[in-house]
Amino acid sequence: MNSSLLNRLLRNWLTLRRPVSRLQAIGLGVACILLCLTGWWLITQGAAESRLVGPLTLPSPAETFSRFSELWNDFALTRNVLVTLRRVSIGFALALMVGIPIGVTAGCFPRVHAFLSPLIMIGRNVPLAAVLPLMIFIFGAGEKNKVMFIFVASVAFVTSDAARAIMDVSARYIDTAYTLGASRWQTISKVLVPLAAPTIFSACRQMFGLAFGYIMLAESIKIADEVGGLGYQIQIFQRRGFREHIYLIILVIPLVALVIDQLLAWIQRQLFPHLYGGDGMLRSLVRVTLIPWESLKSLVFYRTPASLPSVSTEERPK
Amino acid sequence: MSQPPAQVIGMGTVLDHVRTPQEVALPHVVEFRNVTKTYNAGKADEFTAIRDVTFVVEDVVGKGEFICVLGPSGCGKSTILRSIAGLEPQHPATSGEVLVLGQPVVGPGSDRGMVFQDYTSFDHLTVLENVTFGLECLHMPRKQRDELGREWIHKMGLNVGTDAHKYPHELSGGMRQRVAIARTLILKPRIILMDEPFGALDPLTRLNMQDLLVKLWKEVQATVFFITHSIEEAVFLGDRVYLMSNSPGTILEELKIEPATCSANEMQRQPKFLEAVYYIRDKITKLESNK
Incomplete structure (x- = not known):
């Protein structure tokens, strides 16, 4: 009896790629967090001298979390988070606005890709820590150099991801579009870009996570009187020896990243219902906003061709 | 010879x-x-x-x-x-x-x-949008082309009510080829x-x-x-x-x-x-x- 139960359990847990229910997945995730916290608590329990890990290296969970209100109130946690987010968002948005059109063009036209590939190569491999001082020379102290740092850090990746996504769309879709009478521009805008969009979106979603990490680097240098942001806060805490605060911020960052990522995942699901199911709210919204533009084009360009029946002829099902 | x-x-x-x-x-x-x-x-x-x-x-x-x-x-x-x-x-x-x-x-x-x-x-388009793709490229007004599209969906033996707004991945192979044929024939x-x-x-x-x-x-x-x-x-x-x-x-x-x-x-x-x-x-x- 017992052995069959054990067998079943083993089969359930050790079958390759067996799907997990959502509830169980969350439960397992929580178990992992609890395990880490317990480990943290175990190695930092007791009086300061008798701990496995000294309080100067790692404060105990209780000591750390007791500083939260101080971090929240005295060190304006929300404002710092927002400042950091704003910088990443603006820099990344710029990278998208520049990178995606260029990437799409490069993906559509191999000659453009060949021309740009050295730049993309350099951009992807540039040592970011070395770029940072340059950004300060070029864009001065203050907000601009941080925003531009994020832009420089991500634009090459966005460009090459967009180009790759377009190139990966199977050629048979282009052939199909052409034989259905689509022009080159229509093939790009109605077929290639929409088919590549989910891949581009996924890549950018990951990139945003990385950009959120880069900003800490840029924020660790504060010259003028701009508001610090999380990265600068960490620097201050380090100088003052506030370990608890640093650990708290390190815990806060993944939380913020998680919230943003979930938001992006929601947008992704609503934009691409053909991949993720659901009602595709944002997709419908995009299409509805395009209707006036489309109607305008119909008015300007549409002539009933002789070869096409108008709707009221013999074409109706009888 | x-x-x-x-x-x-x-x-x-x-x-x-x-x-x-x-x-x-x-x-x-x-x-x-x-x-x-x-x-x-x-x-x-x-x-x-x-x-x-x-x-x-x-x-x-x-x-x-x-x-x-x-x-x-x-x-x-x-x-x-x-x-x-x-x-x-x-x-x-x-x-x-x-x-x-x-x-x-x-x-x-x-x-x-x-x-x-x-x-x-086209995976990102519904059946109706797939069938009317060529007409859209001709800039045929939406109402007109949707009506024609529904006729062709019907002609191909697909169900206009239930199939028109499905995505291709929800269709069987035969149904997909029906869509492919419809979007070609609709252009005469x-x-x-x-x-x-x-x-x-x-x-x-x-x-x-x-x-x-x-x-x-x-x-x-x-x-x-x-x-x-x-x-x-x-x-x-x-x-x-x-x-x-x-x-x-x-x-x-x-x-x-x-x-x-x-x-x-x-x-x-x-x-x-x-x-x-x-x-x-x-x-x-x-x-x-x-x-």
């Missing part, structure tokens, strides 16, 4: 030679004049897909002809089809002329609709090019699709070029069958086939049908073994 005379084999008549454009009085829908396509000419991996292909499809009054192309694998059937469509890299031909309605083919266009073997439905092309459209379907669905295709083809009156590996399919659907040689492909024989009188399933049991099928099968088997 003397040509054998025309001979009747079951439903088919093997012409004494493949007709050339000069011999045909009616206007030409498609003509190939000594078309050769060589890839990577002059390099080590030079490959000639078709060599010196000459044939003509006439514009039969009031109805288009249904042309089936058969041949051993890799003989350049698709090259012929894609040359007519004007798709790269098969287009342009290395030498010779490809003419459609007397005009040289310069590139792809909706007058030559194409249905591929792979499912090429003069020529329909079909590259093994039913190759990936199960046998029963395949027979149903053949019947549906015959019905629709009579309605749209287009010339159809149909590539297939199934000899039964070719003899059932075709008015004419072109039999191709091994690579580099050229057209060996032209067969005229009696029109089918009943459904695909019944037709395929008749002796005269089978006689024609066996004749072609023997030919192709011999070609395959001579590779």
